Amino acid sequence: xxxxxxxxxxxxxxxxxxxxxxxxxxxxxxxxxxxxxxxxxxxxxxxxxxxxxxxxxxxxxxxxxxxxxxxxxxxxxxxxxxxxxxxxxxxxxxxxxxxxxxxxxxxxxxxxxxxxxxxxxxxxxxxxxxxxxxxxxxxxxxxxxxxxxxxxxxxxxxxxxxxxxxxxxxxxxxxxxxxxxxxxxxxxxxxxxxxxxxxxxxxxxxxxxxxxxxxxxxxxxxxxxxxxxxxxxxxxxxxxxxxxxxxxxxxxxxxxxxxxxxxxxxxxxxxxxxxxxxxxxxxxxxxxxxxxxxxxxxxxxxxxxxxxxxxxxxxxxxxxxxxxx
Numbered sequence: 311x312x313x314x315x316x317x318x319x320x321x322x323x324x325x326x327x328x329x330x331x332x333x334x335x336x337x338x339x340x341x342x343x344x345x346x347x348x349x350x351x352x353x354x355x356x357x358x359x360x361x362x363x364x365x366x367x368x369x370x371x372x373x374x375x376x377x378x379x380x381x382x383x384x385x386x387x388x389x390x391x392x393x394x395x396x397x398x399x400x401x402x403x404x405x406x407x408x409x410x411x412x413x414x415x416x417x418x419x420x421x422x423x424x425x426x427x428x429x430x431x432x433x434x435x436x437x438x439x440x441x442x443x444x445x446x447x448x449x450x451x452x453x454x455x456x457x458x459x460x461x462x463x464x465x466x467x468x469x470x471x472x473x474x475x476x477x478x479x480x481x482x483x484x485x486x487x488x489x490x491x492x493x494x495x496x497x498x499x500x501x502x503x504x505x506x507x508x509x510x511x512x513x514x515x516x517x518x519x520x521x522x523x524x525x526x527x528x529x530x531x532x533x534x535x536x537x538x539x540x541x542x543x544x545x546x547x548x549x550x551x552x553x554x555x556x557x558x559x560x561x562x563x564x565x566x567x568x569x570x571x572x573x574x575x576x577x578x579x580x581x582x583x584x585x586x587x588x589x590x591x592x593x594x595x596x597x598x599x600x601x602x603x604x605x606x607x608x609x610x611x612x613x614x615x616x617x618x619x620x621x622x623x624x625x626x627x628x629x630x631x632x633x634x635x
Contacts (some may be wrong), residue, residue, distance in 0.1 A: 388439030545588030
């Protein structure tokens with residue numbers, strides 16, 4: 311894994327001590343950095359550019375680049391061909407991390423025989439692809455739990471720089487509340503070290519989150535009392551409604567246990583310019599500043615009139631609680 315500037319993967323914010331970012335809470339951005347449809351975003355930094363990845367609109371997936379986080383484009387498909395076991399159009403939520411000269415992409419694909427969403431892995435020598443996946447079957451698929459979706463890698467700031475994968479079991483597909491999971495991976499990110507651990511359950515009785523967690527992302531921040539220094543962000547509630555929002559939990563390790571801190575309401579809720587903010591992902595910019603990428607509805611809530619556009623805000627901490635600045 312090549313670390314530090316200018317190569318900082320989408321979730322290697324875990325490598326930084328980010329207490330210096332603490333400050334007064336401030337308003338989130340007024341508008342998207344990309345107004346087109348770009349759901350489930352993640353951002354990887356490589357070669358002097360930012361690469362944003364997202365769920366496909368008229369393609370399998372999407373990728374676009376920027377030098378300043380303001381001007382983005384062009385949009386292309388980083389995964390032109392699915393493995394033989396997968397079928398379009400349900401290809402979702404890519405997360406990319408670098409290992410040496412190889413970029414490893416985790417993404418959601420539809421198993422055409424099982425009729426379930428599963429997680430697969432593709433690789434490329436370039437951050438924007440093309441990525442190739444010649445797998446004979448899914449990397450992760452919790453079939454008894456309805457499938458597995460929304461993978462995101464996380465590099466923990468321990469002495470060995472351990473790599474983990476976070477994801478959601480797709481229980482809602484079989485009429486059950488969802489859960490978030492984590493598992494340690496080998497250093498190259500292409501094998502599991504196990505076992506998979508459930509790190510966050512839905513609250514009971516159901517709250518503002520409805521029956522749906524999604525899009526987990528994690529970051530390390532050393533808190534003042536020395537406990538629970540890992541912060542787990544997630545989206546919740548119906549993805550196609552203004553009730554969707556983002557919450558967070560605190561975790562003692564990348565494998566939990568985690569405690570939900572967004573009990574009474576979302577940490578990031580709908581506002582006039584961004585309805586249903588969800589799909590959070592953490593990255594570090596060229597200046598070493600922690601950022602949160604997410605999508606929110608613009609124009610209207612729901613398709614075809616609306617877009618889930620890309621927003622990027624600065625992420626800080628105040629009194630050991632995350633704030634957007």
